[in-house]
Amino acid sequence: VTSGPQGPLQVNAKDEEIDGQVFRSLTIGDSTLALPRVDLASASASALVPKIVFYDNPQHLKVLQELMMSYRTGDHLLIIGNQGVGKNKLVDRFLQLMCMPRHYLQLHRDTTVQSLTVTPSISGGVVHWEDSPLVKAVIHGHVLVVDEVDKAPLEVVGVLKGLIEDHYMLLADGRRIVGNPTGSQLEPGHIAMHPNFRVLALANRPGYPFLGNDFFATCGDLFSCHAIDNPDVESTRAVLRSYAPRVSTQTIEAIISAFAQLATLQEKGVLSYPYSLREMVNVVKHLDEYPTDGLEVGLSNVFHFDRHDSHTYNIIAEMFKKYGITLPQGMMPSPSGVQLEVQYHDSPTPPAVGEPKHGKEDPDNTPHVGGNTWAGGTGGTD
Secondary structure, eight states, X not given: OOOXXXXXXXXXXXXXXXTTEEEEEEEXXXXXXXXXXXXXXXXXHHHTSOOOOXXXXXXXXXXXXXXXXXXXXXXXXXXXXXXXSSHHHHHHHHHHHHTOOEEEEEOOTTOOHHHHHEEEEEETTEEEEEEOHHHHHHHHTOEEEEETGGGSOHHXXXXXXXXXXXXXXXXXXXXXXXXXXXXXXXXXXXXXXXXXXXXXXXXXXXXXTXXXXXXXXXXXXXXXXXXXXXXXHHHHHHHHHHHOTTSOHHHHHHHHHHHHHHHHHHHTTSOSSOOOHHHHHHHHHHHHHOTTSOHHHHHHHHHTGGGGSHHHHHHHHHHHHTTTOOOOOSSOOOTTOOOOOOOOOOOSSOXXXXXXXXXBOOTTOOOOOSSSSBTTOOSOOO
């Protein structure tokens, strides 16, 4: 059982027995969701339940309440927001409270239809193909979290749309995923979609700088959609204070105010990257762990890459000056003053290079993996 100390919403998650069946009940504020508890007797199912560090705050608790209400209606969920606003954290927290196994799939521009359905694995030096997280979630009735869904090619988006809308997908090995609401006998090679199967899709907002597909325009009508933004000042303060209890209030307030200005510059188009809660958390965690480094060093960990773009970095540096924070110029020295040096040494026994070598012949013709002792083997030197 957890509670949200920073706001009126309270969180309560517990198991309860109703008519002889165990239910997992989640209450946030005045909303409650009760579902039959997923059997976690096997170690594999238990390992799929997210176990994360999450600090309750008013805005995120409100979002969790909205996600819970949409889930209660039986909808698939689409969560849209900039990088670093907490989309993955919120989904994992919801599944953690509900004790639901999660299968994870991250898409990108090179994702293919085949990679949606099969996953390669190596066992005993041999490549095996097994069901992908998508297929496993469909079979067992678990939750499938599809991250970066806006990065997928259009043909992959089309296949996902068919799975969600038509309850149909043709797999690479000839099997078919089909809807079977009546529980009737299936044809050979058909896989019934479990009634508890659910998709939670995560996407960045369309347009610059993410340059992904407008997934909402293509498939938004199939989902219950939620737009996630950076938390408000009160919620941000609660999160940063929880992550860094030893950092002074003055420092935290300066970070919140400065990053609020960065968000304003991004909305006006002056900056392209949407700096978010993720960067603020990284700064305060560094300061809490290494208090002698100072705020400038903690911030340099976030803005170090921007030094390659002098125009952008100067805009950021000038903005931070308004809050009495001076960002360092040039490359950052080691905080401890230690100078690092790379030394190169020649190998005392370099391998001899001669004529091509033919390995030993195995009279039993036994397969050999690795090394160069046997003819037909691959890799390495003796």
